[in-house]
Amino acid sequence: MVKGTIKEKYGIHIRQLSMYQHTYQCFQTPNSFFLIVPVSHFSDEELAELYYMSQYLQEQSDPYVSVFIFTKEGELTFEHEGKTYALLKAAPPFSNRAFSIGTELAEFHRKGRGYPYEVKEAGRIGQWKDLWGKRIDQLEAFWQRKVHTPPHEPFDKKMIESFPYYLGLSENAIQYLVDTELDDKPQAADSGTICHQRMERNTWSSESLIRIPADWVFDHAARDLAEYMRHTFLHHRDDFNRQGFRFLQEYEQITPLSSFSKRLLYSRLLFPLHYYEIVEGYYISSESEKHYYEEQLDYILSDSGYEQFLNAAQEFMNMRAQNIFVPPVSWLGKGGL
Numbered sequence: 001m002v003k004g005t006i007k008e009k010y011g012i013h014i015r016q017l018s019m020y021q022h023t024y025q026c027f028q029t030p031n032s033f034f035l036i037v038p039v040s041h042f043s044d045e046e047l048a049e050l051y052y053m054s055q056y057l058q059e060q061s062d063p064y065v066s067v068f069i070f071t072k073e074g075e076l077t078f079e080h081e082g083k084t085y086a087l088l089k090a091a092p093p094f095s096n097r098a099f100s101i102g103t104e105l106a107e108f109h110r111k112g113r114g115y116p117y118e119v120k121e122a123g124r125i126g127q128w129k130d131l132w133g134k135r136i137d138q139l140e141a142f143w144q145r146k147v148h149t150p151p152h153e154p155f156d157k158k159m160i161e162s163f164p165y166y167l168g169l170s171e172n173a174i175q176y177l178v179d180t181e182l183d184d185k186p187q188a189a190d191s192g193t194i195c196h197q198r199m200e201r202n203t204w205s206s207e208s209l210i211r212i213p214a215d216w217v218f219d220h221a222a223r224d225l226a227e228y229m230r231h232t233f234l235h236h237r238d239d240f241n242r243q244g245f246r247f248l249q250e251y252e253q254i255t256p257l258s259s260f261s262k263r264l265l266y267s268r269l270l271f272p273l274h275y276y277e278i279v280e281g282y283y284i285s286s287e288s289e290k291h292y293y294e295e296q297l298d299y300i301l302s303d304s305g306y307e308q309f310l311n312a313a314q315e316f317m318n319m320r321a322q323n324i325f326v327p328p329v330s331w332l333g334k335g336g337l
Contacts, residue, residue, distance in 0.1 A: 002036060002080050009071040009078045010087060021202055024212070028092060035066060035088040037214045039077055046121035047076055047086070050213040053115060053122075053194055054088075057211065060111045064209040066090035086214070093208035101228070102250025104209060105199070109221045110255060112194030119218035125192040129177055132271055136170050139163070139276060142283075155294055159279055162301055166275045172329060173271035179327075180263040187258040192218050199224035200231040201239075222261050225251065226268035233309050234274055234300070245316045259325035262317045266326050269313055274300060307332050 002025065003014045012029070020026040025036040039047060050068075057065040066088040068076055077084050124131070143163045146156055196203060196215050203215070217223075228247065233240045251257075257265070278300065282293035300306070310332055317326045 002085075005078060005080045006036070006087065009073075009075075010069065011072060020208075020210075021205075031092075033066075033090045033092045033210070034069075035090070035210075035212065037086050037088055037212065038083060039086045039214060040084040042214075043121055049117075049119050049122045049218075050216060051076060052117060053112075053119075053216060053218070054211075054213040056115055056117075057111060057194070060114070062108070062111060062211065063091060065211045066213065068213070088212065088214075090210045093210060096206050096209060099204075099206035099209070100250050101204060102247045102252075103254055104204060105224060105228070106251045106254030108211070109193045109195070109224070112218075113189070113191055115192075115194060115218070119192070122217050123192070124195075124217045124219040124223070128268070128271075129174055132170065132174055132177075135276055136167065136174075139279065140167060155282055155290070155297065158297055158301060162275075162297075163279075166272045169270060169272050173267050176270055176329070177264070177267040180260065180267060184260040184263055186260050189255055190220060190258055190260050190264075193221050195219040195221065195223045196227070198231075199228045201228070201236050203228075220261070220264055221255075222265035222268060226265050227273075229313065230269060230274060233306070237305075245313070248316070257317075259321075259323075262326050266310075266314060266317065269310060270329065272306075 003017065006012055006014060012034070014027045017025050017027050020035055027034050027036075042050070054065055054067045058067050067090075069087045069089050070076060071078055077086050079085075140163075143160065146152070147160055152160065194216055195218065197217055198215075204210075225248065229245075232247070248257075278293050278296045282290055282297070285293060310329070314326050314328050318324055
């Protein structure tokens with residue numbers, strides 16, 4: 001039991017374990033909240049960078065940040081049943097009824113931009129083009145093999161038929177990103193900040209705004225804005241239809257977006273990350289998990305709304321702009337799957 005390991009390594013007695021956001025094991029003491037976070041996939045260097053980021057945000061008086069707790073031996077991590085974990089400590093979660101995700105994220109990014117140290121292992125700023133290119137090349141090579149090696153399962157057939165469309169969208173995203181970097185200039189607010197690997201709808205909520213360093217990367221703020229918008233549109237469509245781009249308006253009340261930011265954000269929305277994650281997830285998942293990915297692929301292939309979403313995002317970001325900041329993509333809305 002992990003309870004025994006934590007008692008041995010930290011001297012903390014756990015009365016009851018529960019789950020935080022269906023993701024991390026957690027427990028509480030009278031004054032603190034603790035998260036048990038798997039970190040086997042991080043290098044020691046990346047963990048050290050995440051540790052220093054969390055310390056920095058704590059120094060900036062961020063009330064929600066969780067920080068690494070060292071073991072009695074002074075280690076950043078501990079082993080349990082062959083896996084590596086870190087213990088993170090935060091203030092107990094409390095409900096914040098005045099919670100505004102756009103405002104909170106803008107403040108989080110504002111603090112993160114002041115981070116004074118170089119970030120290498122957890123850094124993603126300026127790397128999107130190369131990372132996307134690798135992802136395209138890998139899936140295209142896999143697609144070619146699938147095309148030429150029948151028989152095909154139903155998922156294979158859908159992937160084979162759909163990939164050329166998403167390849168085209170991906171290449172458009174990279175070209176859009178390249179054009180942005182050639183045609184526009186970053187402003188002060190475009191410097192790197194602490195972001196999330198995937199900023200989703202449930203990353204923060206009015207019940208708990210805990211910041212978890214294991215979720216972080218150092219990148220341009222447009223990463224979080226795009227992923228939050230994408231996730232809301234794909235998985236919380238009713239909310240998106242009601243609220244539209246209010247999230248972005250709330251964010252800009254704190255930090256107005258430069259034209260460079262808007263174009264970067266749009267290039268990331270153009271890149272169909274959700275498609276890649278579904279296809280990649282299916283082929284590395286166990287048999288019991290495959291049904292989830294099959295449902296997800298069916299959902300996005302039967303939904304023609306993503307192109308309309310991209311058009312709406314482009315139009316919204318150009319509202320009140322004297323010049324066209326975010327150029328349209330001419331073929332969007334003129335066909336698809």
